[in-house]
Amino acid sequence: MKSIVQPTKKQRRKIVLEILQQQNRIEDYPYLIESLSPPQDITTLAPVGSGKNISIGIIGGGIAGLSAAFELRKLGFDITIFEAEKKRIGGRIYTHYFDRHKKYYGELGAMRIPISHEIVWHYIDLLGLKTTPFIQSTPADLFYILHRHACNDSEGQSVMENIYPAFDLTLREQKTPWIQLQNNAINPLLRKLSPKVRKEIIEIKPQYHPEIIKLDQLSFRNIFEKAGLSLGAISMLGNLSPLIGDFFYTSSIELYSEIYTLDFFSLYRIQGGSANLPLAFYRSFFDSNVKKYYPNIPPHLLGTIHLKNGHCVEQIQQKIPCGPVTLSSKNIENHSIHQQNFDYIICTIPFSTLRNIQLCPAFSSEKMQAIQELSYENSFKSAQFYKERFWEKEDIICGRKLGGSSATDYPLTSLWYPSDHYQYLNSPYAPPKEPGVLLSTYNFTLDATRLGNLPYNQRIFKINRQVEQLHALPKGYIDNILLDYVDINWNNYPWSLGGFAYYRPGQKNTFSWIAAQPEYQNKIFFAGEHVSGKHAWIQGALKTGIQAANHIAKDFIVKK
Template sequence: MRTSPKTPTQFPDLPPKNPTDSQRHKMLLDSLTKVDRPEDYENIVRLLGPPQKITSYGNPGEFKGKKVGIIGGGLAGMSTAFELRKLGYDITVFEPHTERIGGRIYTHYFDKDKKLYAEFGAGRIPASHEIVWHYINLFKLNTEPVITSNSNAFIYVKDVRVRTDPKGENVLHQIYPKFDLTIKEANTPWPELYDQVVKYYLSTLPPEVRKQFLMILPRYDYRFEALQDINTRQALEEYGLTSEAINLITSVMPAIGSIITNSYEAELHSEYTVDYQNLYLIPGGMVNLPLAFYKSLTSPNPVEYHDIPQNALGKVTWKGGFVVNGILKSHVDGKVTLRYRNVYATDDFFEDFNYVIVAVPFTTLRAMDIDPAFSSRKMQAIKEVSYRDAQKTFFLCKQRFWEKQEIFGGSSYTDEIIGTISYPHDHAHCIQNAADCSSDEPGVLMASYTIGGDASALGNLVSPGQYLTIRSKVEKVHGLPRWYLDENKTVIDFKTVDWVREPWFHGGFQMFLPGQKREFLYVSNIPEYDNRVFFAGEHTSTKNGWIQGALQSGMAAANDVAYYSVIHKHQR
């Protein structure tokens, strides 16, 4: 089988490590200018930025003695607790996990030195996600740019393997003939073909309507609602692409194929804020962000509250290993009762709170007893909002076989069941300084990343069939002989996480079906039980599936608690 030749590995100029806010903003403006939308810059920075400071609602320490229960210790729950602490609340966080911190940030270390690790959850931070950077700067965390493309990685579709040249010419010449395309489609490289669709739909909305991508409203502009009401396939069809062209796009871009039935607005949303440009990671593991939150929350003398006296801060009790199974409206006026238990026991405990924040996915909330039921629309949202399965499998390899093919960072894509293969970028510097490292060193390969149907199909394979399937597909994509990885004992360890099967998650991330955003996003944020129960999590945000969404929703929920605390205080 013929493979397009490899080229000398070259990377575009990478953005700087640990960028300043002004550097990030320049990256964003430059990216928007390249796609002819510089006018969106101000709206994106403003709407993705932190909300009004919580101290504008109340004074530091003002609500000492008021009890807040937070269900879920992921980043949404953590950011809620971090902000509420400024006003003195007595906070209890219920988190069922005992062996790790972070929710759907999930860093797994294969070695004791924590140098060989895998990110099973969120692994990227766009330069445009202002609130994530707010906390990164606050906790003084380091960041490094992600290498998102590599001209020597592969696209393997319909049993044809080509290198991923930036202009898509290899795919055009060698894979296009496998599809029955129109003359115009056959002469348009696939990156341009898809970008034309994105640009068309964004151009139909003026800037003041486009900003509604980042707003939670009871109703949206009719032009924006029209985008919410069609799925990705319908959007591509309405643009004029044939079914064969759509098949081509979803084959070379498996991430698009995985959301083909979801609202097209969800995908266009990420394009609006150029989420796939100028991506960063936290070296040593993304878990360092939730660990920084945890260290601060559990410290009696945290250093992050520069303008709050220590004696004004609230107390945080972290109840790891406890799962909430009931939310009950208390018979005591102005209280909410949480029923919970130790994950290793069956006895229930009860505790009353002045306010409760539900910071777990609706798929998890659905299993809880809610008495009395929340509003009809809220219960409908809890029952109907769509979550996508997501699966990642990582191989710990004793040798970096991909580097022998000149692949340093970036990803390969295939129409096979494994979807996306991603390569570590920690050896990228070896291209200029070959003596610094060797392909014979161990490395961690993301052997498969799938969403939706393929994730479920892989998740349903019984071990060892799942591993054997993924391994053979990795060999096929790289043009290696069958059993090569086994015969060379290349894979010395592996791990799979299928998020729909993870306890207390039941899904990878929320992604609306057509019409659901208009029906349920605003409703999902309305408090319940006379403004005593609030909701947070990426599923309640405009940034579904991103760290930004979790943190932004947590800050918003904290502000809502403070707002209603003032009202309740004056009603007494």
């Protein structure tokens, strides 16, 4: 399927339909469109301008908070966003630029947009952003496992010849390509669910179908065990597919969520970096040409937005039931404390950081339990800026790499090649010789902690050596071409204390509904990927931001 640079809504839906047809899942199409499209527009819930003189505090300037502010502004609310970062917005959308022209950059946070994630595309179109294809995999991807190299050929032959002999596999497993082994284990449990039940995989409900509860109880590893795979096959598949192997002990509902919504088919990236999405929201707040963003709303009826960068909320207090909520925030620079009263609050920060905020009074016991127990997974990313793209040389092992990724059993786990030369895929012409940025590490859970917590110099040394061995390069080769390096260990980032929410077995059924419910008599609403049905994706954060704004609109209209 040929990639379209800037797909229209009609083209996106056609692509989704084609992928579902290829998977014999056409019956899921209406459910996907309904679930992944933007919620009801806030102006259909309350009149424009009706929120004048009503104050709203938003805790967190990530993408959930920004989308909530964008929507609330339509009704005229007075909005204040508290963001702990002094010089940045966007939360875990974090693009690092290596040059002042912002041509060379590495994505330390969210980096790709599936064709099916229609809420993200809604804002991309509305805010005038440009996209290009994100190349998920190519035949030039390589594997380096137990000191053995293999290429990512479509039949899996290279892996069978070079990697299989290192593992204790049954005779049947030895004769089956690895992708088929993986799919044979994963797909039957999804296919046996009816379309109506399947959609609950990404829904937030007070009660789930018994089959969803059963699925939630299983870990990724349990899925492979139930399929009868040997220990050797499970170990091998975990190394070949780090996005599975790193999460062996996570609820399988997370795996099926990404399969159900086609998260790794027909992917895109935002031109110039993912940070352009939160920046586009920011510009819309202060652009004098408001008609560009709100064409049907008179400017004088729009709300105002105040952005308090460098202010960390330390206390949330409600002195009387049904009364206003007071936020106490600390200026990160001079440590001064400020208090401000609001009619409503939207809390978008992860539960991992909310855990450290003083709550007076405490939330409901069920919510407090969710805040304490909801699981967050670590992620470690490193980006390296090179004066030459060694991965694009014609003689590199497995061939020139113009996107895609490679995997290893070393702690770096996986690395990702830039997609900015994707137009040279299957081209007789060589890409231009220029500097480039390699996402030299992208790992999760244990390896993210083990590699990410090494001392800085030791960390770089280890990564350089592992990149060399993965690509069969001589020792020291990387040191001679490396211009700059940056990394982030999301567990150690103070404003997230984790990479993203990811359920442990049973947590969807236990916590998903209660985590999303309001507190303080409908005065505090919650948003963010952690209270969504799409953990770790921009789609989930945006959807909950819109939903929180809509809940406030419904509540204040009733009380008005």
